[in-house]
Amino acid sequence: MLYVVIIYLWVAILLYLLLGGADFGAGIIELFTSEANKNRTQKTMYRAIGPIWEANHMWLIITIVILFVGFPAIYTTMSVYLHIPLTIMLLGIIARGTAFAFRHYDAIVDDMQGLYDRIFVYSSAVTPLFLGIIAGSAVSGHIDPQATTFLSAYIFSWLNWFSVSVGFFTVAICGYLAAIYLIGETDTEADRQRFIRKARFMTGAAVVCGGLVFVAAYADGIPLFDWVFGNWPGLTAILAATVSLGLMWYLLAKGNRYTVRVLAGFQITMILLTTTARHFPNIVLLKNGGYLSLLENQGHAKTIDSLAIALLVGSIFILPALVYLVYSFQKKPVDVDVHV
Amino acid sequence: MDDFIAARSQMALSLGFHIVFSCIGMVMPFFMAVAHYYWLTTKEIRYKNVTKAWSQGVAIFFATGAVSGTVLSFELGLLWPQFMKQAGPIFGMPFSLEGTAFFIEAIALGFFLYGWDRFNPWFHWVTGVIVGVSGLVSGILVVAANAWMNSPAGFDYVDGQYLNIDPIKAMFNDAWFSQALHMSLAAFVATGFAVAGVHAFMILKNKNKQFHTTAFKIAASFGCVAALLQPLSGDISAKDVARRQPAKLAAMEAHFHTEKGASLLIGGIPDSKTKQVNYALKIPGLLSFMVHGDTKAEVKGLDQIPVENQPPVAITHYAFQIMVGLGMLMMALSGLYFIALWKKKQWLSSSWLLTLFAAATPLGFLAVEAGWTVTEVGRQPWIIQGVMRTADAVTPMPGIAYSFYLYTGVYLSLALVVSFMLYRQIRMVGTLYDLPAHASQLKK
Numbered sequence: 001m002l003y004v005v006i007i008y009l010w011v012a013i014l015l016y017l018l019l020g021g022a023d024f025g026a027g028i029i030e031l032f033t034s035e036a037n038k039n040r041t042q043k044t045m046y047r048a049i050g051p052i053w054e055a056n057h058m059w060l061i062i063t064i065v066i067l068f069v070g071f072p073a074i075y076t077t078m079s080v081y082l083h084i085p086l087t088i089m090l091l092g093i094i095a096r097g098t099a100f101a102f103r104h105y106d107a108i109v110d111d112m113q114g115l116y117d118r119i120f121v122y123s124s125a126v127t128p129l130f131l132g133i134i135a136g137s138a139v140s141g142h143i144d145p146q147a148t149t150f151l152s153a154y155i156f157s158w159l160n161w162f163s164v165s166v167g168f169f170t171v172a173i174c175g176y177l178a179a180i181y182l183i184g185e186t187d188t189e190a191d192r193q194r195f196i197r198k199a200r201f202m203t204g205a206a207v208v209c210g211g212l213v214f215v216a217a218y219a220d221g222i223p224l225f226d227w228v229f230g231n232w233p234g235l236t237a238i239l240a241a242t243v244s245l246g247l248m249w250y251l252l253a254k255g256n257r258y259t260v261r262v263l264a265g266f267q268i269t270m271i272l273l274t275t276t277a278r279h280f281p282n283i284v285l286l287k288n289g290g291y292l293s294l295l296e297n298q299g300h301a302k303t304i305d306s307l308a309i310a311l312l313v314g315s316i317f318i319l320p321a322l323v324y325l326v327y328s329f330q331k332k333p334v335d336v337d338v339h340v
Numbered sequence: 341m342d343d344f345i346a347a348r349s350q351m352a353l354s355l356g357f358h359i360v361f362s363c364i365g366m367v368m369p370f371f372m373a374v375a376h377y378y379w380l381t382t383k384e385i386r387y388k389n390v391t392k393a394w395s396q397g398v399a400i401f402f403a404t405g406a407v408s409g410t411v412l413s414f415e416l417g418l419l420w421p422q423f424m425k426q427a428g429p430i431f432g433m434p435f436s437l438e439g440t441a442f443f444i445e446a447i448a449l450g451f452f453l454y455g456w457d458r459f460n461p462w463f464h465w466v467t468g469v470i471v472g473v474s475g476l477v478s479g480i481l482v483v484a485a486n487a488w489m490n491s492p493a494g495f496d497y498v499d500g501q502y503l504n505i506d507p508i509k510a511m512f513n514d515a516w517f518s519q520a521l522h523m524s525l526a527a528f529v530a531t532g533f534a535v536a537g538v539h540a541f542m543i544l545k546n547k548n549k550q551f552h553t554t555a556f557k558i559a560a561s562f563g564c565v566a567a568l569l570q571p572l573s574g575d576i577s578a579k580d581v582a583r584r585q586p587a588k589l590a591a592m593e594a595h596f597h598t599e600k601g602a603s604l605l606i607g608g609i610p611d612s613k614t615k616q617v618n619y620a621l622k623i624p625g626l627l628s629f630m631v632h633g634d635t636k637a638e639v640k641g642l643d644q645i646p647v648e649n650q651p652p653v654a655i656t657h658y659a660f661q662i663m664v665g666l667g668m669l670m671m672a673l674s675g676l677y678f679i680a681l682w683k684k685k686q687w688l689s690s691s692w693l694l695t696l697f698a699a700a701t702p703l704g705f706l707a708v709e710a711g712w713t714v715t716e717v718g719r720q721p722w723i724i725q726g727v728m729r730t731a732d733a734v735t736p737m738p739g740i741a742y743s744f745y746l747y748t749g750v751y752l753s754l755a756l757v758v759s760f761m762l763y764r765q766i767r768m769v770g771t772l773y774d775l776p777a778h779a780s781q782l783k784k
């Protein structure tokens with residue numbers, strides 16, 4: 001049963017990265033959109049994510065609940081030492097979620113729209129930045145349970161080259177996912193071309209940021225190179241990701257919208273697989289060389305069993321409904337009655 | 341500000357904020373389902389207009405409820421890591437089921453908000469009902485988690501160790517039923533009175549009368565039925581508290597001295613130094629009767645509780661008085677409403693009744709906040725009653741005061757923006773939702 005819970009945890013993180021990521025990315029894309037095209041970008045985005053955007057963010061809740069019910073030591077260690085980035089991420093979530101709703105549902109259209117827009121795009125970038133920083137910090141080995149000063153316990157645990165570079169990589173990945181996704185949601189050829197260009201740009205950005213992560217890891221003395229290339233599952237996954245990236249670059253302009261989406265999703269899955277394959281089951285690495293393992297820090301057997309059953313039963317209800325929701329609105333997108 | 345006080349204040353602020361949105365998220369879908377049902381069966385356009393107008397407002401509340409809830413699920417760890425480390429695996433069951441309920445709610449909401457004119461109308465209606473039912477279920481589940489803090493169950497606490505954990509037993513602890521019942525009713529009371537009050541105010545202002553009357557009736561009917569039941573459920577809760585948390589009951593009643601035939605106090609200013617309550621109205625024997633069903637029975641007072649385990653008396657007592665007082669007021673108003681509905685139709689459009697309802701707009705939510713203050717402050721100094729002290733649960737990180745100021749600023753501005761948006765929604769009713777019949781056919 002423990003493995004059922006761990007698989008759910010992994011899948012919830014993956015889906016949050018993919019779906020929540022595309023959702024964040026839509027805001028990041030808007031940040032890089034010229035004034036002239038802003039309205040059309042927003043329209044495309046509403047049509048694409050309006051009906052599912054609440055559901056996309058449930059994956060984060062599921063992740064948190066699995067952590068605090070199943071692996072309390074991991075949840076509490078991260079909440080204590082990463083308090084500050086978590087708080088910033090939460091502020092980003094608050095700002096973004098409310099700004100999205102406000103600009104969509106405000107009954108009157110006036111200057112306020114500009115304010116909501118600004119809050120929305122900036123928080124769309126800040127939130128995944130800190131999400132990435134938090135993820136990077138978990139494995140950066142900077143969390144120091146023996147720390148004696150405020151700085152070493154609560155600041156340097158996350159403020160280091162590696163964590164920050166993972167943050168930027170996450171932002172780039174979100175933008176990349178959104179651009180790929182939005183290509184298939186456009187209704188004019190001009191917009192399609194525009195998003196193809198954006199997707200190319202974001203791919204470049206993601207590759208550059210990915211490279212930066214390696215540089216930063218080197219600067220911080222983290223053997224990332226060895227983690228990624230030093231084991232065959234990692235090596236295979238990274239190779240597969242690279243090949244599919246080439247394929248996708250080629251298909252971007254010609255290919256079917258589903259093919260490119262699947263390829264993009266595949267790459268992210270492979271990246272997550274690479275990073276977790278090497279560490280499993282240790283998802284938090286500590287400064288003193290210790291670690292928090294998923295296999296050693298789980299709650300009591302009965303808790304894990306009931307958690308697993310709750311997740312399995314929950315999925316029976318959730319997955320078909322979610323698939324039907326996505327299917328319905330793919331088949332016939334919503335009319336955009338937003339005030340743009 | 342002391343870090344510990346700051347952490348408690350931040351928790352209280354976040355929960356007090358979230359509860360408003362969650363009540364609305366739980367209850368409004370039922371109001372909409374009724375209006376929507378009348379629309380589908382009568383085809384009278386006003387019902388569709390009310391449903392649509394409400395759903396626009398609710399979407400804003402949902403978004404705010406969802407983000408504030410997300411914040412809470414992190415805050416439990418950010419502020420109370422020692423508590424979550426032990427409690428997570430024990431009281432986590434309701435949270436993991438709640439995850440499913442939320443998910444279903446979010447999916448159903450997508451169908452409902454975006455599904456007008458694209459699905460079978462009854463399928464669309466059902467998705468709205470599902471939003472309400474799953475919201476209610478998730479509310480009941482979280483309250484079961486809170487009830488566990490009041491009435492810990494499903495584990496053995498031996499030498500500081502938490503053994504023999506049984507998450508199912510923990511979920512069905514002694515307090516879950518009375519709390520969940522009381523909370524669910526409270527959500528209907530609070531939302532019903534708030535919504536009815538706003539529409540009553542608009543009728544009084546003579547704006548879009550037909551629209552607002554339709555909306556008023558639906559909201560008031562729900563709110564008033566719940567308000568009549570609420571004191572009954574409150575009585576169940578009080579008996580329950582007396583059994584499992586005598587210290588909390590004593591603080592609620594400012595009952596300093598154990599006595600037989602204890603009187604019920606109404607109002608009064610408790611003085612913890614002299615252990616007296618000044619200026620209170622005393623009804624002899626009633627407290628004993630309410631708690632034990634016998635006017636002569638003995639009621640435990642604070643003198644039987646070690647000083648270090650006593651909750652703050654004044655806050656708990658005032659909060660309890662406020663809740664009960666408001667409960668009585670709303671019950672009376674509900675009585676008037678039903679008399680009007682069945683016997684005196686003309687009252688329904690009379691300005692005095694509408695004025696009373698307009699004035700009662702915030703009362704339900706005030707009672708909810710007061711009730712939670714009773715429950716949470718009355719449990720102090722325990723975070724898990726009798727097992728873990730709140731002071732031992734708090735995060736070691738210094739500087740929580742700044743975090744508290746930050747959240748206060750954020751929640752204040754959010755509250756302002758949401759009120760502002762709501763004001764704009766209501767102002768636009770005339771143009772968006774209450775056009776003459778032929779014009780509203782044109783607008784989809």
Ligand code: HDD
Nearest residue numbers: 519523526529571574575577578664667707708711712715
């Ligand atoms: C509309 C809101 C509302 C109204 C009118 C009332 N209550 Fe209440 N009360 C709540 C809303 C509430 C609440 C906010 O929902 C609480 C907090 C925790 C809970 O489960 O419900 C609560 C808690 C609460 C508790 C503490 C339960 C516990 O700690 O487990 C008691 C004893 C009562 N109530 C009793 C009453 C009585 C005797 C009322 C008579 C009129 C009453 N309440 C009206």
Ligand code: HEM
Nearest residue numbers: 348351352355356359482485486712713716717722723730
């Ligand atoms: C939404 C309604 C709720 C409100 C308004 C509320 C209110 C409060 C208040 C006023 C405090 C501070 C008490 C004090 O410091 O004296 C508090 C503390 C706390 N509450 Fe609640 N509460 C609510 C529901 C819940 C639920 C459902 C849970 C958990 C499942 C919960 C968990 C806590 C925790 C962990 C603390 C901090 C420890 C403590 O002070 O005991 N609360 N809450």
Ligand code: HEM
Nearest residue numbers: 361362365366401402405406409410412413442475479482
């Ligand atoms: C008595 C207290 C509470 C009640 C009755 C309650 C009820 C609800 C309801 C009905 C919703 C969905 C409606 C909406 O989104 O507006 C909601 C949202 C949420 N609540 Fe609460 N809640 C309470 C306290 C808490 C606590 C203590 C936590 C976390 C520990 C929490 C976590 C959440 C989360 C994560 C969401 C967002 C779910 C989504 O995205 O739909 N809630 N709450």
